[in-house]
Structure formats: structure tokens, C-alpha cells
Amino acid sequence: MGIKILTEFIDLPDLNRFEVYRKHGGYEAVEKVLKNDTPDHVLAEVKISNLRGRGGAGFPTGLKWSFIDKSTDKARYLICNADESEPGTFKDRYLMERNPHLLIEGMILASFALGVQQSFIYIRGELFYVLNILEKAISEAYAKGFLGKNILGSGFNLDLYCHPGAGAYICGEETALIESLEGKRGNPRMKPPFPAVSGLYGCPTVVNNVETLASVPWIVKNGGEAYSKIGIGRSTGTKLISACGHLKRPGVYEIELGLPVEEFIYGEEYCQGIRNGNKLKAVVAGGSSVPILPANLILKTAKGEPRLMSYESLQEGGFETGTMLGSGGFIVMDETTCIVKNLWNFTRFYHHESCGQCSPCREGTGWMEKILHRIESGQGKMSDIDLLADVAKNIEGNTICPLGDASAWPVRSTVRHFRTEFEKHLIEKRCPYIK
Ligand SMILES: Cc1cc2nc3c(=O)[nH]c(=O)nc-3n(C[C@H](O)[C@H](O)[C@H](O)COP(=O)(O)O)c2cc1C
Ligand code: SF4
Structure with missing residues (x-):
């Protein structure tokens, strides 16, 4: 304990x-x-x-x-x-x-x-x-x-x-x-x-x-x-993590910073693994605004070191292969999750919550929502993937407050790590997860 x-x-x-x-x-x-x-x-x-x-x-x-x-x-x-x-x-x-x-x-x-x-x-x-x-x-x-x-x-x-x-x-x-x-x-x-x-x-x-x-x-x-002295390096003390999604035991846990992510997801004392014996697919580690990581990169950094629940370890690799601890909202998705639908859901939220003061956020979140809806419902074109990433890139860093970035990071990271899943939607002209 x-x-x-x-x-x-x-x-x-x-x-x-x-x-x-x-x-x-x-x-x-x-x-x-x-x-x-x-x-x-x-x-x-x-x-x-x-x-x-x-x-x-x-x-x-x-x-x-x-x-x-x-x-x-x-x-x-x-x-x-x-x-x-x-x-x-x-x-x-x-x-x-x-x-x-x-x-x-x-x-x-x-x-x-x-x-x-x-x-x-x-x-x-x-x-x-x-x-x-x-x-x-x-x-x-x-x-x-x-x-x-x-x-x-x-x-x-x-x-x-x-x-x-x-x-x-x-x-x-x-x-x-x-x-x-x-x-x-x-x-x-x-x-x-x-x-x-x-x-x-x-x-x-x-x-x-x-x-x-x-x-x-x-x-x-x-x-x-x-x-x-509690915690690890510059990540001192404990942190409350609200764990949700496809876990056997979701809930709020107080962890000492530095705990291995693997132990948090699979450990008896914590979330006890993925429901129904399914495979882990992806994790959003710090609330919907932080970059999503696929299973391999949330458990280990790109250098092969165990990923820890700390500010520094989660950021290891920058936005190419890392993420952020954020608010500690730990969203876990198993192999049955449609990553495109998840992103559409997040993006709808940011579009709805944009205060509308800055054009890149007010308009861009709406455009991203439309493109994602198109892809998810089988109406999209292959060029939509790069268009989506491009709109997100143009929001990032160009707004009054970080809500703009918060809407762009999930999009850019999902396209980076799950491009083939977007392509599958576009080739099959349907969501492959809808039976
Ligand atoms: C869109 C948006 C929503 C935020 N929501 C919260 C929130 O609900 N609670 C919170 O503590 N900080 C939130 N923040 C961060 C706050 O702006 C601020 O950084 C924080 O309250 C500072 O407290 P701390 O230094 O103790 O973390 C949000 C930031 C943004 C950009
Ligand atoms: S970035 Fe912030 S200030 Fe600008 S429109 Fe979005 S929510 Fe409003």
C-alpha cells in the first residue's frame, strides 16, 4: 500500500x-x-x-x-x-x-x-x-x-x-x-x-x-x-487518478507519483486489468485534452523504458511518442473501441464548449467535427485524414486560451498513432466496429 x-x-x-x-x-x-x-x-x-x-x-x-x-x-x-x-x-x-x-x-x-x-x-x-x-x-x-x-x-x-x-x-x-x-x-x-x-x-x-x-x-x-521525498524526481507527492473506461475496477485511486503505468492498469491494488479478458488498445492518460497513446507506448516509452505515472515519464518522447499527466483523468479503451468514433465524440465536446472568441477554435473545432462525422459514417475521402490533421495544426498555438490546443492534441495524436484505422473506415466506407 x-x-x-x-x-x-x-x-x-x-x-x-x-x-x-x-x-x-x-x-x-x-x-x-x-x-x-x-x-x-x-x-x-x-x-x-x-x-x-x-x-x-x-x-x-x-x-x-x-x-x-x-x-x-x-x-x-x-x-x-x-x-x-x-x-x-x-x-x-x-x-x-x-x-x-x-x-x-x-x-x-x-x-x-x-x-x-x-x-x-x-x-x-x-x-x-x-x-x-x-x-x-x-x-x-x-x-x-x-x-x-x-x-x-x-x-x-x-x-x-x-x-x-x-x-x-x-x-x-x-x-x-x-x-x-x-x-x-x-x-x-x-x-x-x-x-x-x-x-x-x-x-x-x-x-x-x-x-x-x-x-x-x-x-x-x-x-x-x-x-x-515522496514520489519521483520533480514529480513529488501523491496524485489522485480517476480511472474509467474498459477496466475491471475503475475508480479514484491515490497513487504515489512514479508508479509504473503497467502496475496501475493491471495491479490487484489498482484497476485489475481490462474487462472480459480483452486486450488494451489505447489510453488517454490525463483527461480528454492530452494526446492519446496506443497500448505499447503507454506501457513503455519509445526507448523501451517502463512508463511511469509522473509528469516527466508521461512526457518522455514529446508529442511524437509521449503524452501528459494532465488532470489525472485516465481513460482506458480496449480492442472493441472505435478510435475514430471516440475522437469524434471528444471533438464534438470541444466544438460545443468553445467560447467563440478566436476564429481558429470557433471554426476549426466545427470543421474537425464535420470531417470526423463524415469518416465515421462512411462518407469520407482519403484526403480527409490530412485535412483533419492540417486543421488541428492550424488551431494549435493560435488561440487566446489552451482550449484550442486541447481540441487539437487529441486529433493530431489519434491521426499519428491510428492512421490505418481511419483508412479502414474510408476503404470499407463504413465503421468496421459496427457489426
Ligand atoms: C479549458 C480549460 C478548462 C480547465 N478546467 C479546469 C478545471 O476544471 N479545474 C482546474 O483545476 N483547472 C482547470 N483548468 C486549468 C486552470 O486554468 C488553472 O491552470 C488551474 O486551476 C490552476 O490550478 P493548479 O495550479 O492548482 O493546477 C482548465 C484549463 C482550461 C484551458
Ligand atoms: S481558444 Fe479559448 S478563448 Fe479562444 S475561442 Fe476557444 S475557448 Fe474561446
């Missing part, structure tokens, strides 16, 4: 209640910090831990916090990104539903480190029942003196509000999220300026993922150095 930082007590009945969380060491990190430590000390521990953002990009959390502009007398804000709409990703929901106080404790510690007095959880609107759980936990934290004025007599004040979104994937992008929180349409902003300089209401703002913030109490309690 690997170390559990986020899920040690997750199966305890009523862990979402203050007393149960408290009985198992909850809020001890806040007590310790407010009695003995300075904000700079907390920031230093997070830096030493090498914790990286768990929302998708893997940006070092301590470094992000250190960008906060402390030279102005403007308010500073902390926003927890709980939008979690990336297809295949369902780990933040699990954490908030089962252990909401862990997130609240992480937000108190982060707010203390950043000099924040008002903080927000921006939660995906569809997760209405989780919103209720969070609001109840927040009320308990206020009642017990862990939120509000003069927390534990330390002079530190913090308010925490929940704000549900209205169900747009783009509102998970941090600047679209900020626009939405300000009451506007959730359109991403041009960067720079980055939120650390000009975020919510034009003030310095940090946006962090649920899992990132929930990792902070352990770091504060046990020290950044202890955290930095």
Missing part, C-alpha cells in the same frame, strides 16, 4: 462532519501555523515540497504563490477551481464530497500564506449536492472559529464563499472562471497580465485546483521536505 496523503481517512463514515475530521487530526495544521508560524514560513514549506498544480498544467504551487503582487495595497484573493469538467476527470468531486474540511483547511493555510482575507470555491454547477456538502462544512468551520474574524485569537480574518458555475467547461480556465465569478460571461482573458498581478476585480489572485489545496495541510504538518 502506497502512502495516502489525501485519502487516508476517506472511507470513514461521516468524515464530512467537523467532529469526525477533527478527531483524525483535522485543523491541527491551522492551529500549528496560527500559533507559531509566519506566512513566509508556510510559503517556504510549500516551495520546498515541490508540490505542482493538480488542475492540469503541473505548475509549481510555491512559485505561483510567490508571484502574488504584495507591493500594492489592493485586496488579494484565493480561488479554488472546483469546476472539474474535463472529460474523464472526477477526482475533485470525490474529495469534496467525502472530505470537504480537508479542502477548507488547505484554503485557510493558503490564504494565511498569501495574505488573503476573502476566498472562493468556484464549483461546477451540476455538482449541486456537493455544493450543499461544502456549504454545511463551511458553516461548521465558521461556528468552530476556523473561519471568520480573528481565527483562533490570532488576529487573522478569512471569509470563504462558494459560487456555483452554470455548466460551461471553459469556466474551468482560470481567467474565464474569474470573469464568471465577477458576474460576466465566462470568456478567457488575454494574458499577461496574469491573475497574480491582476485577477479578480483587478486584484492579485491565486487560482488553485481542489487537489492542490487539499495537499497543503499534510505539507504544513509534516514539512515540505518530507513531501518532497
Whole structure:
């Protein structure tokens, strides 16, 4: 059994209640910090831990916090990104539903480190029942003196509000999220300026993922150095992986970074292999936005080394033969899957969710969807394969926000690794997977 930082007590009945969380060491990190430590000390521990953002990009959390502009007398804000709409990703929901106080404790510690007095959880609107759980936990934290004025007599004040979104994937992008929180349409902003300089209401703002913030109490309690020793290389700590698709045992797993992918897919402790004894065909390792890899390249790198669940190992080989850890949404497909249909499905999603500000994304996602529909339904031409790859190439890098890239990477990687499957559709003039 690997170390559990986020899920040690997750199966305890009523862990979402203050007393149960408290009985198992909850809020001890806040007590310790407010009695003995300075904000700079907390920031230093997070830096030493090498914790990286768990929302998708893997940006070092301590470094992000250190960008906060402390030279102005403007308010500073902390926003927890709980939008979690990336297809295949369902780990933040699990954490908030089962252990909401862990997130609240992480937000108190982060707010203390950043000099924040008002903080927000921006939660995906569809997760209405989780919103209720969070609001109840927040009320308990206020009642017990862990939120509000003069927390534990330390002079530190913090308010925490929940704000549900209205169900747009783009509102998970941090600047679209900020626009939405300000009451506007959730359109991403041009960067720079980055939120650390000009975020919510034009003030310095940090946006962090649920899992990132929930990792902070352990770091504060046990020290950044202890955290930095868990994991592998620059991929420190543990990561929640939401595994779905054709697995015997799908679910949310907390793994130590560095675990071999093969052990994760086939190991007794984890997913226990592919359903019905079928063969593994492909994996999308980090949510629908990252490049797809065929079975051979997800289990081993092109150099023949075992592929590990870490930022670096999954990226080994670049986009030619590698992928990304992303949000940890691990989508597994067996030999019965039509890869073209899967890509059509993903692309339909990106077309639907494009905010429409940039022409390459607004128009290109629609064109890719049309071409894929044509190929899947047996109406395509051989030249459609290169046309598809060409449209994707022209979206990549040419848009305001990364949703454009997120729509292009699955297309480019699927064409790269599964060209023969597109050709089969075009030669047979039908989907070979429809019996
Ligand atoms: C289209 C799009 C959707 C995103 N959705 C989410 C999301 O649901 N949750 C999340 O934490 N980050 C999401 N992100 C990443 C955020 O912009 C941001 O990088 C992240 O919240 C930062 O937190 P972290 O540093 O703790 O990872 C999304 C990015 C894009 C481009
Ligand atoms: S890339 Fe797409 S989603 Fe992002 S700003 Fe441009 S049009 Fe909107």
C-alpha cells in the first residue's frame, strides 16, 4: 500500500462532519501555523515540497504563490477551481464530497500564506449536492472559529464563499472562471497580465485546483521536505487518478507519483486489468485534452523504458511518442473501441464548449467535427485524414486560451498513432466496429 496523503481517512463514515475530521487530526495544521508560524514560513514549506498544480498544467504551487503582487495595497484573493469538467476527470468531486474540511483547511493555510482575507470555491454547477456538502462544512468551520474574524485569537480574518458555475467547461480556465465569478460571461482573458498581478476585480489572485489545496495541510504538518521525498524526481507527492473506461475496477485511486503505468492498469491494488479478458488498445492518460497513446507506448516509452505515472515519464518522447499527466483523468479503451468514433465524440465536446472568441477554435473545432462525422459514417475521402490533421495544426498555438490546443492534441495524436484505422473506415466506407 502506497502512502495516502489525501485519502487516508476517506472511507470513514461521516468524515464530512467537523467532529469526525477533527478527531483524525483535522485543523491541527491551522492551529500549528496560527500559533507559531509566519506566512513566509508556510510559503517556504510549500516551495520546498515541490508540490505542482493538480488542475492540469503541473505548475509549481510555491512559485505561483510567490508571484502574488504584495507591493500594492489592493485586496488579494484565493480561488479554488472546483469546476472539474474535463472529460474523464472526477477526482475533485470525490474529495469534496467525502472530505470537504480537508479542502477548507488547505484554503485557510493558503490564504494565511498569501495574505488573503476573502476566498472562493468556484464549483461546477451540476455538482449541486456537493455544493450543499461544502456549504454545511463551511458553516461548521465558521461556528468552530476556523473561519471568520480573528481565527483562533490570532488576529487573522478569512471569509470563504462558494459560487456555483452554470455548466460551461471553459469556466474551468482560470481567467474565464474569474470573469464568471465577477458576474460576466465566462470568456478567457488575454494574458499577461496574469491573475497574480491582476485577477479578480483587478486584484492579485491565486487560482488553485481542489487537489492542490487539499495537499497543503499534510505539507504544513509534516514539512515540505518530507513531501518532497515522496514520489519521483520533480514529480513529488501523491496524485489522485480517476480511472474509467474498459477496466475491471475503475475508480479514484491515490497513487504515489512514479508508479509504473503497467502496475496501475493491471495491479490487484489498482484497476485489475481490462474487462472480459480483452486486450488494451489505447489510453488517454490525463483527461480528454492530452494526446492519446496506443497500448505499447503507454506501457513503455519509445526507448523501451517502463512508463511511469509522473509528469516527466508521461512526457518522455514529446508529442511524437509521449503524452501528459494532465488532470489525472485516465481513460482506458480496449480492442472493441472505435478510435475514430471516440475522437469524434471528444471533438464534438470541444466544438460545443468553445467560447467563440478566436476564429481558429470557433471554426476549426466545427470543421474537425464535420470531417470526423463524415469518416465515421462512411462518407469520407482519403484526403480527409490530412485535412483533419492540417486543421488541428492550424488551431494549435493560435488561440487566446489552451482550449484550442486541447481540441487539437487529441486529433493530431489519434491521426499519428491510428492512421490505418481511419483508412479502414474510408476503404470499407463504413465503421468496421459496427457489426
Ligand atoms: C479549458 C480549460 C478548462 C480547465 N478546467 C479546469 C478545471 O476544471 N479545474 C482546474 O483545476 N483547472 C482547470 N483548468 C486549468 C486552470 O486554468 C488553472 O491552470 C488551474 O486551476 C490552476 O490550478 P493548479 O495550479 O492548482 O493546477 C482548465 C484549463 C482550461 C484551458
Ligand atoms: S481558444 Fe476557444 S475557448 Fe479559448 S478563448 Fe479562444 S475561442 Fe474561446
